[in-house]
Amino acid sequence: MCYKGRMQRDRLPTLEDVARVAGVSRATVSRVVNGIRNVDPQLHEVVWDAVGKTGYVPNRMARSLVTRRTGTVALVVSDSESHDDDPFMSRFFADPYFGRVVGGLMSVLRQSGVQLALQIVGSDDGRKRLVGDLRNGQADGVIVLSLPAVDALPGMLTEGGVPAVMIGRPAEPVPINYVDLANESGATLAAEHLLGRGCQRVAMISGPADVPASHDRISGFRRAMAKHGHGWVPIVAGNFTQESGEDAMRTLLSQTSDLDGVFVANDVMAAGALLALRDAGRRVPEDVAVVGFDDSSAAVTAQPALTTVRHPLEDMAAEAARLLLARIEDAEMRVSSVIYEPTLVLRKSA
Amino acid sequence: MCYKGRMQRDRLPTLEDVARVAGVSRATVSRVVNGIRNVDPQLHEVVWDAVGKTGYVPNRMARSLVTRRTGTVALVVSDSESHDDDPFMSRFFADPYFGRVVGGLMSVLRQSGVQLALQIVGSDDGRKRLVGDLRNGQADGVIVLSLPAVDALPGMLTEGGVPAVMIGRPAEPVPINYVDLANESGATLAAEHLLGRGCQRVAMISGPADVPASHDRISGFRRAMAKHGHGWVPIVAGNFTQESGEDAMRTLLSQTSDLDGVFVANDVMAAGALLALRDAGRRVPEDVAVVGFDDSSAAVTAQPALTTVRHPLEDMAAEAARLLLARIEDAEMRVSSVIYEPTLVLRKSA
DNA sequence: GCACATGAGGAGAGCGCTCTCCGAGTCTTT
DNA sequence: AAAGACTCGGAGAGCGCTCTCCTCATGTGC
Known part of the structure; x- marks a missing residue:
């Protein structure tokens, strides 16, 4: 029949x-x-x-079983903060940062027919399980998103021989591939622009000090300001959300009434700062100049549009993907990193 | 040796x-x-x-081979527009929409230890391959993001017996599980609010007419306006980007000079509309009231903050994940859909 | 004490694929 | 013309796991 x-x-x-x-x-x-x-x-x-x-x-499963290749790359996001019912995570995913990274990654992975699997690791136990699964061939390699604070994951990954590339350098020196932005240069750009337009009383709204990128922006800004004779700069830390930026700005305003320039460590916080400034009756940029960081969509939406340090995140993510793919192909590849130079994008706010 | x-x-x-x-x-x-x-x-x-x-x-691979279960769910995004070097995709990922969906999905999947794999389908060939892979057990099920226009994918999925849940209803009636927002109600809410505050000359900036959600917002708005005696409403379509919102607003302004109210089909476009309105010297909400849609972060950032229709996307995505998990567990589960009711969030713009 | 039900653990057959042998046929080479 | 070199395709051994038998020991009722 x-x-x-x-x-x-x-x-x-x-x-x-x-x-x-x-x-x-x-x-x-x-x-x-x-x-x-x-x-x-x-x-x-x-x-x-x-x-x-x-x-x-x-059948991919059968094929993978014998070839030890899955055609999958994992994107690992670490959630060391809250555990259940996580406001942190939802915040994180809604932030343009995440989407931009995914977009950049996919632009490269797609063409190689590699799929991206999202992984969240919460606990130490989770980290261990992740590395175990990875060594077992759950994925051919992993892209690790800049982790808050010091994290054992990068070390575990290299130790386990798992091909990995970080986006954002690890907090501690670990022999791992990474793609990063010259955050210090970016902060310097901001400082010099603010100073260049005549600002005398400049402050900064930073991110959490234990995030490497955030740390570098602080130190870069401090150094640049010091070089130009501003030995001390008021800094208030936020957590990269708009709300925290608003709060930080208020704090700054209450501390230093004659502020005329602010460098904010990301655009979303800068948008919040703008709100606080408006509430306080300060005009931007006439009374207070504001420079953001990232050049995300929030920079364009903000009123006035933000002068900001451009962070070519999509390109960086794409590069990370290429690096990872190369490393997967060639196990002997030497550890290498790519650092991108930021540029200043001039708009209305400074 | x-x-x-x-x-x-x-x-x-x-x-x-x-x-x-x-x-x-x-x-x-x-x-x-x-x-x-x-x-x-x-x-x-x-x-x-x-x-x-x-x-x-x-070893998951080996286990999957025999159990026919992968512990993976695929998130499918359709890219029917551009092919190479895709501005559409990068736009899509950077949009808060994507991140919110991922966040909602992960909040549920995490707890079941299910991982999420991103898939982009571009061509018909890609669609076919996807369904093939899926039937082969590449993933246990799939979440399909609302597709632009009419798409064969939902039909192929149900036909192939692949557990699937759509976020946003399919453009054509297909027996597939989905989670959606009562877009018409949302548009009605907006119309009645605008009318309620006394607007007489109301227009709409819509999304592409072939996206179901967009279509429903248009028809809902039209119907509500008609019910209150406004048989004809000027509508200009954008493509959900800020820029397109700005352009649409300009067009509207040039067509109808005495506009006093606008309903914009998403917040990002509304932010753009706000910009155009400001350029044109119209005050919001005094001269023109603006109502957005989504209640995304853009609504809060906008100046003035947007009155908008709240779209509980995270909850919807979470529900979609639950539905999918249930369907995977029980192959006999009947097709079911969940419709969320939107609410109006009052802020400054209307 | 015997036949029987009961339950714990071992043997082994695959799941669908890749890849290393090998044998058979074809083409050089001396 | 004989012997090697090369090509092409088949056989079959796994990859690491699950799960269905099956065996063997123990408990039960008469």
Whole structure:
């Protein structure tokens, strides 16, 4: 009756089935499907025909089991703060940062047919399990998003021999590939622009001090200001949310009434600062100049539009993906990092 | 001569190894590890000891191969517009929409230890391959993000028997699970609010008409306006980006000079509209009242803060994840959908 | 004491694929 | 023309796991 047709109920065609239809062996079909050398072009065609006829799709699981390759890269986000019902995580995903990274990553991974799997690690136990799964071939490699504070993960990853690339340098020196922004240069750019336009009383709204990127922006800003004779700069820390930026600005305003310039460590906080400034009746940039950081969509939406330090996050993420793919291909690849130089984008706020 | 030694170096412990250490059979270790009935509590302990001693981690690939379960759910995003070097995609990922969905999804999936894999489908060929992979067990199920325009994917998915849940209803009636917002109600809310505050000349900035959500917002708005005696409403379409909102607003302004109210189909475009309005010297809300849609972060950042229709996207995504998980567990589950009711969030712009 | 039900653990057959042998056929080489 | 070199395709051994038998020991009723 039905030769190839309704064989077993919903059993999908396997190599075996294709082989039978094509009248060759499993091995040959495998060779053809994987485009391997040494196959008679005639057979080649017969096999592809059979593939079409049967509707064969290779089973990735089976293939992975033997090749030890999954065609998947994991994106690891560390959630060291809250545990259940996590306001931190939802905040994080809603932030343009996450989306931009995913966009950059996918632009490269897509073309290689590699899929991206999201992983959140919360506890130390989770970290351990993650590395275990990874070594087991759950994914071929991993992109690690800049972790808050010191984290054991980068070390565990290199130790476990898992191909990994971080976006944002690790808090502690670890021999791991990473892609980062020259945060210090960015902060310097901001400082010099503020000073250059004549600001005399400049303050900063920073991110959490234990995040490396945030730390570097602080130290870069401090150093640049010091170099120009401003030995002391008031700094209030936020946590990268708009609300925290608003609060920080209020604090700053109450401390230093004659402020005329602020550098804010990211645009979202800067948008908040703008709100606080407006409430306080300060005009931007006439009374207070504001420089943001990231050049995210929030910078354009803000009123006035933010002068900001451009963070080419998509490009960086894309580069991270390329680096990871290369490392996966070549296990001997030496550890390398790419540092991007930020640029200042001039808009209305400073 | 290390015949085997070298290989053994990076061979991870398998069930077999654990079994040898524990002095039992593979089957028993498997039973213990998977917490299955009928194991002598004493052996139980011995086995766990051996697991600890060897550092055994089950190989997911092997397990999946036999169980036909992967512990992975795919998030499918359709990219029917541009092909290479895609501005559409990067825009999409940077939009808060994407992040909010991911956040909502992960909040549920995490707890079940299910991972999320991102998939972009671009072409028809891609769609076909996706369904093939899915049927092959690449993922246990799939969350489909509201697709632009009519798309064959939902149909292919149900036909292929792939557990799937859409976020946003399909453009054409297809027996598929979905979670959606009562977009028409939302638009009605906006219309009535605008009318309620006395607006006489009201227009709308819509999204692309072929996106179901967008379509529903248009028809809902039209109907509500008509019901209150405004048979005709000027509508200009944007594409959900800030820039397009700005352009649309300018167009509207040039067409209808005495506008006093606008309903914008998402907050990001509304932010753009605000910019155009400011440029045109119209005060918001005094001269023109603006109501947005989504209640995304852009609504708070905007100046003035947007009165907007709240779209509980995180909750909806979480519900979609729950629905999918349930469907995966129970293949007989009947097709069901959940519709969320939007609410109006009052801020400054209207 | 025997037949029987009961339950614990082992043996082993795959899941669908890749890849290393090998054998058979074809083409050089001396 | 014989012997090697090369090509192409098949057989079959796994990859690490689950799960269905099956065996064997123990408990139960008469």
